[in-house]
Amino acid sequence: MTIEQTVTVDTDPRAGRDWLGLRDRVAVVTGAGSGIGAAIAMEFAACGAHVVALDVHVAGAVEVADRAAGLGVETLGVGADITDPDAVNAAAQQALERFGRIDVLVNNAGIMLPGELAAIDLADWQRVFDVNVTGYLLCARAFGADMRARGSGSIVHIASISASNPQSSSGAYSPSKAAVSMLSQTLAVEWGPAGVRSNVLSPGMTRTPLTESFYTQPGVTERRSAVVPIGRVGTPQDLANAAMWLAGDRAGYVTGQDIQVDGGFCRTLMNHVPRPGYEAAPTAD
């Protein structure tokens, strides 16, 4: 009996960063103008992938596309609102005309609006679902069509640890991220036979423009760092590193999964339970 080697990436140790096999792949990143999306777009370029940077703020998309082009790959900055099916389809058309194929989609553009569920403005509830869920579906369909037709592709959805841990006073945010998780799993099952993988990355506390107002408050960074086993708040680069692996063929047998990139924060529940005799000894300074 022979064991078939299905990994198609370059296994030559001299290949350096192309260990991931992303060179000359075409990667689309939504919400690429800021934070996690910008870091992911730049990391694709550093790995030799061509980049389509999409954002509702076209200036941000173009700025990141220009920076990524400085790393020697082809790039395209596109302005599109992911809740608008015509705009998303036009962006996909533009990307295909430019590159002829799409290998990877990172569904990252997301929003968060405050609110208690008892009193949440239904327009806010709907808006968060429109961007965080329907926008992800529209992009998966528009950019995934070429992957399905060619029988190969990878979709990485950025959800949140709030998908599995209720984030109170944040309106539709947690419910919308839970929906992203199931959207991804359903796509994994429906599109797996067409060669398209679908996985989730769930960031924990990550310092970006979305969350910057928290970190400018005195002591918040220190208090947040103290509850994370790894001992620090996450960075956009932490997400970019994980996204590269899920995007490429090294994760070729991984689909329908959710990786929490949170420094272990979601595993600290038992630390909240009083357990006399079993508490961690205080560390010496």
Ligand SMILES: NC(=O)c1ccc[n+]([C@@H]2O[C@H](COP(=O)([O-])OP(=O)(O)OC[C@H]3O[C@@H](n4cnc5c(N)ncnc54)[C@H](O)[C@@H]3O)[C@@H](O)[C@H]2O)c1
């Ligand atoms: N920062 C965190 O702590 C954190 C934690 C968990 C999950 N996330 C998720 O990570 C993703 C990225 O978040 P971030 O922190 O980098 O936020 P960010 O606000 O820095 O960036 C989000 C980008 O998405 C774009 N965008 C928003 N609505 C859009 C739309 N309708 N169409 C196209 N583009 C749109 C924005 O213009 C912005 O450039 C989001 O899905 C967010 O929910 C972030």
